[in-house]
Amino acid sequence: MELLGWIMTGLLAGALARLVMPGRDPGGCVVTILLGMAGALLAAFVGQIMGFYAPGQRASFIAAVLGAIAVLALYRWFSVRR
Numbered sequence: 001m002e003l004l005g006w007i008m009t010g011l012l013a014g015a016l017a018r019l020v021m022p023g024r025d026p027g028g029c030v031v032t033i034l035l036g037m038a039g040a041l042l043a044a045f046v047g048q049i050m051g052f053y054a055p056g057q058r059a060s061f062i063a064a065v066l067g068a069i070a071v072l073a074l075y076r077w078f079s080v081r082r
Contacts, residue, residue: 009064010037017068023076035075039068 014036043063047053052063 007033007037009040009061010034010068012036013039013061013064013068014072016065017072020065020069021072021076035071036064036068039066039071040064041067042071043067 011033014032014034017036017039018032040063043060043066044053044057046067047063048055048057
């Protein structure tokens with residue numbers, strides 16, 4: 001059940017990241033979900049390092065969206081440089 005929660009959080013975080021950063025990106029819904037999940041994981045990892053979250057605790061939705069925006073920006077930066 002936790003995996004389904006990560007997928008749903010990733011889907012919503014990725015979709016909001018795409019709304020905040022519109023533009024043409026290679027990939028579709030699957031890439032959006034994966035970028036959102038990576039952003040949520042990044043936000044949880046950074047939050048644990050900074051002491052905001054306990055080990056094993058998921059990041060908040062706002063942090064997941066901010067992480068998804070960061071991952072999307074990195075994805076665009078590396079795809080343009082190719």
